[in-house]
Amino acid sequence: MFDFTFHNPTKIIFGAGKEALIGAELNAAGIKKILLVYGRNSVIKSGLLDRVMASLKAGNIACSQYGGVDSNPLLSHTRDGVALARRDKVEAILAVGGGSVLDESKAIAVGALSDEDVWDFFVGKEVTRALPVFTILTLAATGSEMNGNSVVTNGETRQKYNISSPHVYPKVSILNPELTHSVPLNYTAYSAVDAIAHVIEGYFTKEPGTHLQDRLVEGIIKTVIETTDLIMAEPDHARARASFMWTATLALNGLTPAGIGEYNFPNHMIEHAMSAIYNIPHGAGLSIVIPAWMKWYAARNPGQFERFAKEIFGLDSGAAGIAALEQWFVTINSPVRLGEVKIPAADIEEIAENAEGLARQWGIGGLYTRETIAEILRLAV
Amino acid sequence: MFDFTFHNPTKIIFGAGKEALIGAELNAAGIKKILLVYGRNSVIKSGLLDRVMASLKAGNIACSQYGGVDSNPLLSHTRDGVALARRDKVEAILAVGGGSVLDESKAIAVGALSDEDVWDFFVGKEVTRALPVFTILTLAATGSEMNGNSVVTNGETRQKYNISSPHVYPKVSILNPELTHSVPLNYTAYSAVDAIAHVIEGYFTKEPGTHLQDRLVEGIIKTVIETTDLIMAEPDHARARASFMWTATLALNGLTPAGIGEYNFPNHMIEHAMSAIYNIPHGAGLSIVIPAWMKWYAARNPGQFERFAKEIFGLDSGAAGIAALEQWFVTINSPVRLGEVKIPAADIEEIAENAEGLARQWGIGGLYTRETIAEILRLAV
Numbered sequence: 001m002f003d004f005t006f007h008n009p010t011k012i013i014f015g016a017g018k019e020a021l022i023g024a025e026l027n028a029a030g031i032k033k034i035l036l037v038y039g040r041n042s043v044i045k046s047g048l049l050d051r052v053m054a055s056l057k058a059g060n061i062a063c064s065q066y067g068g069v070d071s072n073p074l075l076s077h078t079r080d081g082v083a084l085a086r087r088d089k090v091e092a093i094l095a096v097g098g099g100s101v102l103d104e105s106k107a108i109a110v111g112a113l114s115d116e117d118v119w120d121f122f123v124g125k126e127v128t129r130a131l132p133v134f135t136i137l138t139l140a141a142t143g144s145e146m147n148g149n150s151v152v153t154n155g156e157t158r159q160k161y162n163i164s165s166p167h168v169y170p171k172v173s174i175l176n177p178e179l180t181h182s183v184p185l186n187y188t189a190y191s192a193v194d195a196i197a198h199v200i201e202g203y204f205t206k207e208p209g210t211h212l213q214d215r216l217v218e219g220i221i222k223t224v225i226e227t228t229d230l231i232m233a234e235p236d237h238a239r240a241r242a243s244f245m246w247t248a249t250l251a252l253n254g255l256t257p258a259g260i261g262e263y264n265f266p267n268h269m270i271e272h273a274m275s276a277i278y279n280i281p282h283g284a285g286l287s288i289v290i291p292a293w294m295k296w297y298a299a300r301n302p303g304q305f306e307r308f309a310k311e312i313f314g315l316d317s318g319a320a321g322i323a324a325l326e327q328w329f330v331t332i333n334s335p336v337r338l339g340e341v342k343i344p345a346a347d348i349e350e351i352a353e354n355a356e357g358l359a360r361q362w363g364i365g366g367l368y369t370r371e372t373i374a375e376i377l378r379l380a381v
Numbered sequence: 382m383f384d385f386t387f388h389n390p391t392k393i394i395f396g397a398g399k400e401a402l403i404g405a406e407l408n409a410a411g412i413k414k415i416l417l418v419y420g421r422n423s424v425i426k427s428g429l430l431d432r433v434m435a436s437l438k439a440g441n442i443a444c445s446q447y448g449g450v451d452s453n454p455l456l457s458h459t460r461d462g463v464a465l466a467r468r469d470k471v472e473a474i475l476a477v478g479g480g481s482v483l484d485e486s487k488a489i490a491v492g493a494l495s496d497e498d499v500w501d502f503f504v505g506k507e508v509t510r511a512l513p514v515f516t517i518l519t520l521a522a523t524g525s526e527m528n529g530n531s532v533v534t535n536g537e538t539r540q541k542y543n544i545s546s547p548h549v550y551p552k553v554s555i556l557n558p559e560l561t562h563s564v565p566l567n568y569t570a571y572s573a574v575d576a577i578a579h580v581i582e583g584y585f586t587k588e589p590g591t592h593l594q595d596r597l598v599e600g601i602i603k604t605v606i607e608t609t610d611l612i613m614a615e616p617d618h619a620r621a622r623a624s625f626m627w628t629a630t631l632a633l634n635g636l637t638p639a640g641i642g643e644y645n646f647p648n649h650m651i652e653h654a655m656s657a658i659y660n661i662p663h664g665a666g667l668s669i670v671i672p673a674w675m676k677w678y679a680a681r682n683p684g685q686f687e688r689f690a691k692e693i694f695g696l697d698s699g700a701a702g703i704a705a706l707e708q709w710f711v712t713i714n715s716p717v718r719l720g721e722v723k724i725p726a727a728d729i730e731e732i733a734e735n736a737e738g739l740a741r742q743w744g745i746g747g748l749y750t751r752e753t754i755a756e757i758l759r760l761a762v
Contacts, residue, residue, distance in 0.1 A: 001623035003396030015384030212604040219596030242382035247593050
C-alpha cells in the first residue's frame with residue numbers, strides 16, 4: 001500500500017426513471033439556468049429529452065440546448081459550446097448522453113469560467129474552477145459520470161488529449177439502466193472492453209502486492225464478462241444491463257487505484273493516438289491494443305499475468321490468460337487486429353509518432369518511445 | 382440490482398505522518414475553532430496529540446480538548462461533550478482515536494447544533510444538521526471514518542443505539558496506518574471480526590444475484606483474513622496493517638450494499654444488546670454471535686452460504702464454510718462462545734429482550750423476536 005488521497009464527492013442516483021429527479025436536484029443546488037448538452041437524435045427519438053425538459057420545467061430551470069456532440073468529442077464543437085455557455089450565462093452544465101457527451105460537457109464547464117482557450121487546459125494549464133456538471137447517463141462505459149476526466153480531440157492537430165481535475169467531478173449523476181437497453185451490441189462490446197481496460201492498466205503496471213485492489217479489479221472484470229455475455233444473448237436483460245452499468249462506473253472512479261502507487265495507461269495512450277487519426281470507437285481500438293500490449297509487456301510483470309489468468313479464467317499461465325481475453329474479445333465481436341478497422345500496417349509509424357507525444361505528456365516516455373509503440377502495434381497486425 | 386443512491390463525500394488522506402496535514406485541512410475549510418475529542422491516554426503517550434496540536438497551532442486553529450471517550454461510548458459523556466462544544470462555540474469537531482471516539486464525536490456534532498437532548502436523535506428524531514467532523518484514525522475497524530453512522534450507549538436504559546445520517550459523514554479523515562501498529566493483537570482480532578461482520582450482514586441477508594457486490598465483499602473478507610494472519614505473526618507488518626486499515630474502511634462506506642436492495646444487520650443487533658449490558662468489546666461479541674446466527678440462518682439462503690464457503694475457503698458446503706469461519710475466529714483468539722466472555726446462559730433471555738427493542742427499531746421485528754434471538758444465542762453456549 002502506498003500513500004493516496006481519495007475524494008469522490010459525486011452523488012449517484014441509480015434506477016429506472018430517475019431522470020425525473022434532475023429538476024429537483026438542480027433546485028437543491030440553487031441552480032436556475034443550465035446548458036443541456038447532448039449528442040445525436042437518439043435522446044430526442046427515445047423521448048428522454050422530453051422527460052428531462054419536463055423535469056426542468058417543473059423545477060423552473062431555464063435551459064439552453066446544445067446538441068451534436070460527436071462520439072469522439074471535438075475541440076471545435078466544444079469551443080462553440082463554451083461560447084454558448086458564456087453568452088447565456090448558464091450556472092451549470094447538464095450532460096444527457098454517454099461518455100463523449102459527459103466529457104465535452106466537462107470541458108465546456110471549464111471553458112465557460114475562463115478567458116483562455118479551453119484547449120489550453122488539455123495541454124497543461126491547471127484547472128482551478130468549473131461550472132458544476134450534472135449528468136444523465138445513457139451508455140455505460142467510460143466512468144466519466146463519477147470521475148474528473150475529460151477527453152477531447154483536437155481535429156486540426158489530431159491530438160486526443162485529456163483534462164483530469166477534481167473540479168469537474170459531476171455533482172450528481174443519474175444512472176437509469178433502462179436507458180442502456182437500446183445500446184447496440186457492437187457498442188455494448190466496445191463498452192465492455194473500455195471498462196476492462198480501465199482496471200487492467202493499473203493492475204498490470206503497478207507493483208505487485210496490493211491484493212485488496214487486485215481483488216476489486218478481478219471482481220469488476222469477472223462481472224463485466226459475465227454481464228456482457230448475458231446481454232449478448234438477451235440485449236434487454238435488465239439485471240445484466242444494470243449490473244454492467246454500475247460496474248463500469250466503479251471501474252474508473254478512483255476506487256481500484258487507491259493505494260497501488262504509481263501506474264500508467266499505455267493502452268489508452270496508444271488507442272487515443274489511433275482514434276485521434278482514424279475516428280474509430282475507443283473500445284474497438286482498445287480491444288486491438290490490449291492483447292498486443294499484454295503480449296509485449298507480460299515478461300515485465302509475470303506474476304501478475306499469472307494471477308490474472310488464474311483468477312479470471314482459471315488458467316495456469318500468463319500467456320493462456322492473454323489468449324483467453326483476446327478470444328473473449330473475438331467472441332463479443334470486438335476487433336483484435338488493425339486490419340479489422342481498416343488501419344494498414346503501413347500506418348503504424350504515424351500512430352506511434354502521435355502516441356509518443358502523449359507518452360511524454362503522461363510521463364512514460366522512457367518506456368514508450370516511437371520504436372516500442374510500433375513494436376507493440378506490430379503484434380496487432 | 383436495485384435502485385440506490387450512493388453519495389460518500391468524505392475525503393480520505395492515507396499515509397504515514399499525514400496527521401500533520403490536519404491544520405491545513407481545517408484552514409482550507411475556513412474553520413478557526415474546534416473541539417478535539419479523544420479517548421484514553423494512549424494518544425498522549427504516543428506523542429500523537431502533540432503532533433496534532435502542533436499542526437493546529439501552525440494553522441492558527443483554536444482548540445478545546447475533551448478526552449475520556451469509552452470504548453463503548455456513553456451518552457452521559459457525549460452530553461458533557463455537547464455542552465462543552467456549545468459553551469466554546471466551536472465550529473467543528475476533530476476526533477482523534479478509534480471508532481468509539483469518532484462515533485461520539487459525530488453525536489457531539491449533532492447535539493451541538495440542536496436545543497434538544499442528543500439522545501432524541503438516537504431514538505428517532507431526524508438529524509437535519511451537524512457541525513463538520515474531521516477525524517484522525519488510530520484503529521481500523523468500524524468504518525466510521527467514511528460513513529454517516531454513530532453508535533452510543535445509554536447507560537441508564539442500557540440501550541446501544543445509532544444515528545445514521547448524511548450530515549455526519551466526516552469532511553476529511555486522515556488514515557495513518559503506522560498509528561495502528563501498536564494496536565494489541567486481541568483488539569486487532571476484534572477489529573477483523575467487525576470488518577467481516579460489516580460486509581457479511583448484507584451478503585447473507587439480501588436476495589441472491591448481485592454478483593458484483595458479492596465479489597466486492599469476498600475481496601474484502603479474503604483481504605481481512607490474509608492481512609490479519611500476517612499481523613498476528615508480525616504485529617508491525619507495515620503492508621498488512623495498511624491494507625487492513627483501508628479494507629476496514631471500504632467494508633462500511635456504502636460501497637458493498639449499493640444496489641443490493643433490502644438487507645439487515647441481525648448480528649450487529651444482537652451484539653449491540655450484548656455489549657449494552659456487558660460492556661464487552663464489540664468485535665468480541667460479534668465473533669460469538671456470527672457463527673451462531675449463520676448456523677441458524679443458513680437454511681434461509683443456502684446458495685449464498687455455499688458461495689461463501691467456496692469463494693472464501695475453497696470448501697463445498699455451506700456448513701463447512703461456517704465451521705471454517707468459526708475456526709478462524711478461534712485461531713485469532715476471538716471468542717466464539719458466551720462463556721468465554723463470562724456471559725452465563727441464564728442471561729440469554731435478558732439479552733434477547735434488549736435486542737428485541739432494536740429489532741423493532743430497525744424494522745426486522747418480524748423475524749427477530751425475543752424467542753428467535755434466544756434460539757440463536759443458545760447456539761453460542
